[in-house]
Amino acid sequence: MSHTPLRVASIVGARPQFIKLGAISKSLASLAETDSELAVEHIIIHTGQHYDERMSGSFFHELALPSPDINLGIGSGSHGAQTGAMLKGLEDVLCHLCIDLVLLYGDTNSTLAGALAASKLNISVAHIESGLRSFRKSMPEEINRITTDHVSTLLFCPTRHAAENLIREGISGVICDGELVNERPRIGRAPATVDSPWIVNVGDVMYDSVLFHAAFAPNYIPELSATAPHLLEYAVLTVHRAENTDSASRLREIFIGANRLAEDIPVICPLHPRTVSSLEQHELRPLANRLILVEAVPYHRMLSLIKHSQLVLTDSGGIQREAFMLGKPCVILRSETEWVELLETGTNRLAGANSECILHEARELLSLDLGDAFASRLYGDGRAAERILRICWQWWSQD
Numbered sequence: 056m057s058h059t060p061l062r063v064a065s066i067v068g069a070r071p072q073f074i075k076l077g078a079i080s081k082s083l084a085s086l087a088e089t090d091s092e093l094a095v096e097h098i099i100i101h102t103g104q105h106y107d108e109r110m111s112g113s114f115f116h117e118l119a120l121p122s123p124d125i126n127l128g129i130g131s132g133s134h135g136a137q138t139g140a141m142l143k144g145l146e147d148v149l150c151h152l153c154i155d156l157v158l159l160y161g162d163t164n165s166t167l168a169g170a171l172a173a174s175k176l177n178i179s180v181a182h183i184e185s186g187l188r189s190f191r192k193s194m195p196e197e198i199n200r201i202t203t204d205h206v207s208t209l210l211f212c213p214t215r216h217a218a219e220n221l222i223r224e225g226i227s228g229v230i231c232d233g234e235l236v237n238e239r240p241r242i243g244r245a246p247a248t249v250d251s252p253w254i255v256n257v258g259d260v261m262y263d264s265v266l267f268h269a270a271f272a273p274n275y276i277p278e279l280s281a282t283a284p285h286l287l288e289y290a291v292l293t294v295h296r297a298e299n300t301d302s303a304s305r306l307r308e309i310f311i312g313a314n315r316l317a318e319d320i321p322v323i324c325p326l327h328p329r330t331v332s333s334l335e336q337h338e339l340r341p342l343a344n345r346l347i348l349v350e351a352v353p354y355h356r357m358l359s360l361i362k363h364s365q366l367v368l369t370d371s372g373g374i375q376r377e378a379f380m381l382g383k384p385c386v387i388l389r390s391e392t393e394w395v396e397l398l399e400t401g402t403n404r405l406a407g408a409n410s411e412c413i414l415h416e417a418r419e420l421l422s423l424d425l426g427d428a429f430a431s432r433l434y435g436d437g438r439a440a441e442r443i444l445r446i447c448w449q450w451w452s453q454d
């Protein structure tokens with residue numbers, strides 16, 4: 056039996072969401088060529104949360120993403136003002152687009168606004184990167200994740216841990232592992248609804264993306280060549296979480312740790328605009344000349360910086376996983392992580408924002424041979440986006 060096409064709207068707004076959307080968009084294009092049954096019309100709505108060339112435009116270009124069909128141009132603001140403006144803008148456009156399913160990505164304010172706008176219009180929601188928890192509700196992303204998961208009909212978890220978190224929170228629904236059987240996902244027969252969703256461990260779309268895009272990561276590291284051309288080894292550091300950038304003492308500790316580490320190994324630090332302003336505001340300056348601060352870099356350059364490094368230090372969830380996927384040890388600049396399986400491998404360690412801990416963990420990780428620890432398949436098989444699309448179609452065509 057043939058069905059009318061499924062009209063899906065992807066709502067994105069921030070840097071990591073463009074990467075996840077890239078995996079979905081690429082998989083959609085290849086399924087359109089290979090599976091004549093699967094008919095999906097895809098509309099991209101950009102909230103405008105990130106708007107710079109560095110934070111947005113370069114990602115659309117490198118990931119070969121179609122330009123957004125709609126850009127709300129909301130921009131920066133306090134959480135309430137930003138989320139409220141997105142909510143109103145999204146409601147206005149969703150009312151007119153005849154959308155069957157809204158696809159949401161990760162845990163940003165754009166995700167939250169999309170979840171509220173769609174669910175209040177009774178449009179079904181699918182959440183990619185569902186079930187992640189820091190168990191710390193003072194983190195804005197935790198509120199965004201919990202709210203989005205609890206109004207979603209299709210809960211696409213990147214790991215088994217994430218699926219277990221949802222079950223622990225009392226979300227009852229059909230749970231399965233997203234295994235593809237003859238190219239079809241094995242889902243239970245019960246139809247998914249917002250009150251009885253499907254929880255599926257599909258794998259991580261970021262892994263799909265790394266597998267494809269790592270080949271485009273340039274070998275040349277201009278940051279290093281300009282400053283220290285004779286050095287081949289370096290560490291890469293990123294800091295952007297509000298908990299670190301908005302606290303002068305935490306940011307100072309992180310940069311004290313980085314300055315000291317730079318005495319052992321050069322540290323390249325691409326800076327998120329939020330971090331640039333915080334460093335200026337708190338009058339923090341790098342002391343060591345081997346701590347190399349550069350502007351935020353595009354996706355391929357970031358993969359390249361990770362791929363050729365000896366060590367990664369970060370508070371980003373995406374970069375923690377990218378480090379693992381590219382076989383690099385990682386010091387996590389937080390006191391917890393949503394990606395707990397990384398800690399189990401021993402390749403990633405928590406150091407919070409304590410300069411002594413950062414230095415200690417960095418030196419230890421640099422001294423270890425972790426070869427086999429990167430062999431575990433934590434994030435699926437690189438077909439998470441395909442699973443997601445096939446499951447969306449199965450949900451749509453269920454009788």
Ligand code: UD1
Binds near residue numbers: 104295
């Ligand atoms: C957001 C997400 C965070 C995600 C991160 C990825 C929320 C609550 N947080 O944080 O989960 O990890 O994106 O980067 O949604 N700015 C620019 N240019 C831009 C966008 C922002 O200069 O294109 C500056 C502005 O000064 C702005 C600040 O960065 O005030 C923060 O941007 P915002 O979108 O509020 O949150 P992020 O910190 O990027």
